[in-house]
Amino acid sequence: MRNLWRASVPIIAASALLAGPAVAQQPMNLSGSAAVRAASTPLVYVFVIDGADGDEYDKGRLPFTKSLVDKRGTYYTESRAIMVAETNPNHTAMITGAYADTSGIPANDFAMYGNGAASADGCPLEKRTQGPSTTGLAPACVKAQTIFQSTATAGVRDKVTSAGIFGKPKLATLFAAKRSKKKYAADYLWTPCTGSPAPYCRKVPLNSFGYADDDSTMDAVLASVRKGVPTESGKRKKANLTVVNLPTVDVTGHSYGVGKKYRKAVVKADEQIKRFVKQQKKLGLWSRTVMFIVSDHSMATNERKTSLTEVFTAAGIPSSSYLIVQNGGTNFVYLAEPSSPERNDLLRQMRQAALAADPALGIDEALYRDPNPLDGDTVNTLDAVHPGWHLAGPRTGDLVVTQTAGGAFTDPINPVAGGHGGPSTTDNLFTITGGWKGIAKNGALAGQPGPRFDDTGLNPTQAENVDVAATAMRLLGQQPPRDNQGRVLTEAFKGW
Template sequence: MNKNKRELLAPPLSNKIPKMLPGRVKRRLFLGGLIIGMSAVTFWGGEFFLRQNPITLADIANQKKPSVLPPGQARLNLVLILDGLRPDSINPQNTPNIYRLRQQGVNYLNGHAVFPTVTRVNSAAIATGYYPGKNGIVSNSMYVPQVNPTKSFSTGEYPELLKLDQVTNGKLIFVKSLGEHLQENGMKLAVVSSGSTGSALLLNPRSISKNVGVLINGYFDPAKLVAFPPEVNRAILTRFGAAPANKDTNNDGRLNEAVDWSEKVLLDYVIPELKPDVVFNWLTEPDSTQHELGAGSPEAINVIRNDDRNIGLILDQLKKLGLYDRTNIFVISDHGFSVHTYTVNLTQELINAGLKLSKDSDDVVLASSGQAVLLHIKDRNPRQIEKIVKFLQKQDWAGVLFTAAYRPQNSQLGDSFAQQNKQNHLKPEGWVGGTFSLELIHEFNQERGADIILTFPWTSQKNAFGVEGTDFTETTSGTTGPLTGNGSGHGSMSPWNVRNTFIAWGVDFKQGVTIDTPVSNVDITPTILALKGINSNENFDGRVLKEGLKAGIHPIDIKVQTKVFTTTTRGYKASIQVSEVENQRYIDKSWREH
């Protein structure tokens, strides 16, 4: 579990990514007894300039707003989302088509998955342009008492999400989605997914309840229901039949068939006949294979090759349809991957410590994303929150912890944003000593947000196939202890999970450019709306990626600040690194120092 500082501050995935700033630019300040180490540096005109004071809300409000970009020329904006594809998996041998798009278009070296770095969180972020704290999808599993008063539920299956929508009077998500923005402007979104039905729905969350756009997934009710609206469902079943089984129990590449079915529907029906303006195309591999066998395994390479083959077919079809020169293509992933070396039965650990009554008790409810766990404390009891945090800080298997910026009152999280507006700055530390704030990482949500978020230790050691990144994970069965084998996952703030694939190619994007400005999945919706010439008047969390657009600005004109915050309490020490661009805050990584 010991990690040296040099390893922690190393560039995450490529020697092309700028290294962390040298120690001489670091400064220490004391905020209410919490030690916060900050590296606040702006890259401007090719040189580094030190900014010693934290950015305030006034700074953000007074920043020069970018001029309105002209609408893009593309007829089609196609977003290819490859579940779990690490950027270091892309090479000329295994992914010649993706590699070519990266070489010819814009290669964003500093891509970010949204934390928790899991599928449904990132699906919602991609579809809305907002982080979990605002869009309401805060974890892969969530605790919403109206759905189940004593347990969390998985967001992986769409019936659970429809139930959430029903019991909350249409609040599956709290904000407007890209599909709705497009429909209001006479345009159409189509989602084609071979992933889970839950992740598919979250890419177009009003497709069922409000008949927005098109939603296609072969597994809503196999052989009966594969798409919304009904006429699209009938057409697909008539022409393409039922989707093949999407369970690959033998790891023999059977999920390739699920991917192939979805891609055929996209190529032969969706693009040429439905003529959508925007497509979200979700390829379920390599996620499934990497979970079982690890990133870099021969089986993982096989399914990645199949994804790339399908992308080649897409490019060929665009040429046949005369769309090749009128299309923008994004190639992104929802998260990275790291091998599991240790497992923690957090429920049992809390029971053993006298901090939870029983496995199914509602005094503490866990909502797990594997490598990150949300803890919901009954009535948001501050004394119980403090007890649990102090217990976790004493455990070697615990990583970085997060609580709200202000102490809960009357069973409610502290009035965070009112307090911060009053004090004119973002409070990075949580209200419990030795924690960072939920607000800092975009996870503060009064209705669905956790009282505590726990992450686990990670390293940059290699797995059996030479792929860097290890992590601990939570389990609901078994015992706490070391793991062997190649089982892998994601969810944490390890750079190996945060750093995602992010490529943009097409008529509206610059050619042959590599950019290291931070970008994120939350930037997709604002960028597409700008390309479609839609002024939504939304105050998105994401931003328009104007530095990559032909009609945009030079990357050197983007001001970036990188900060490291450090907190200590009673022998516990943790740090978090964030990068700020305009009014956007990207979470780079966090770590505990033993």
């Protein structure tokens, strides 16, 4: 399990991290290299190149980004996405600093028990049923405090101006929490308009997935810097905290797998970063600029597709007894009757069937969310086998089944050529660079890859996506969000 309170985490007491979201944090220590930080308040930009594999950086397909890091910055060679390795949980991790068991977003798709209601714990449900139903998206689904919410509080709002510019509309939906009836927590939101236009959406061309392309998204970023964003006073200000989702690499990977077109999309995303840097320099803002250039997860070609439903059917397990929610290389299995006295025996049968399946199907692990006294008690649980995943929250399936590299599930369908979601796609991209002189000149920080990339314990000085929030807030002289579980990446900055 990751050591969250090593020497590089000066801002939160260990007891606060262990106790969870309700515990107040200790005041942040902002000492160290004060002269550098006082000279100019940085402008912080988080660029998420959706679906970019960190290996693409190693292979030279992000040459401009690498040139920036080589001059001033840090590249974490063994950085990690959180599980499940998908867009929604990882953007949530970056924006809240919380893992999936705390944030409320364990995967792109998950189920909840509404007991016949239209929603459950803030999340809209797709079906009114007594059993589990897949959820829709709403800001209330996110249970951890976001950086937009923490910077919208009294005493902070006048110090931090925030913007969220999302090529994927679903992300804007997730992070469109309001601080008042008319005001969003983020000072500025931008996303393309889709079927149900939101007040903050803009009419731009959409790709086949219903997302904006990277050109349109970066256009919006550049405009927000040139013109500023509206604030509560009615005046425009430059955002000093901007989170951006660039979706084209992810879309290309899903459409064609990891091949020539995917690699070309990575190169073009790098060119978008070059566009941004060029304008920052032209506007005289480069010396204040700090960029996180990261990805939410990596990407793999789907070499095989497996139906877990067929595995269960072959084992005589009726389909009426469960709901499978598919997330690429990871399946969540929810019991139709979670309080049934047969619960533990049914889960045991499911786990045994999954692990006994033909090895050609590529099923890797099957782990319980909660202890099962009929099958090892705590031995075969997520927390026991993969404590670093922090995945065993109340919205995770009763049984979590994963694929080995190159595999995806098809419950009920999965037509795409490439995908992610499984442990093999947590190998993400994570760099910190810019023109601000407080950025350390580390270049590449080497790490040691472990099985299934579940290796944060082996690499205590590497980065995870949960580390973005605390580090960004430290740059702005503010406390991390209330439910933060990440660390401040002190090694990436001078004197921290």
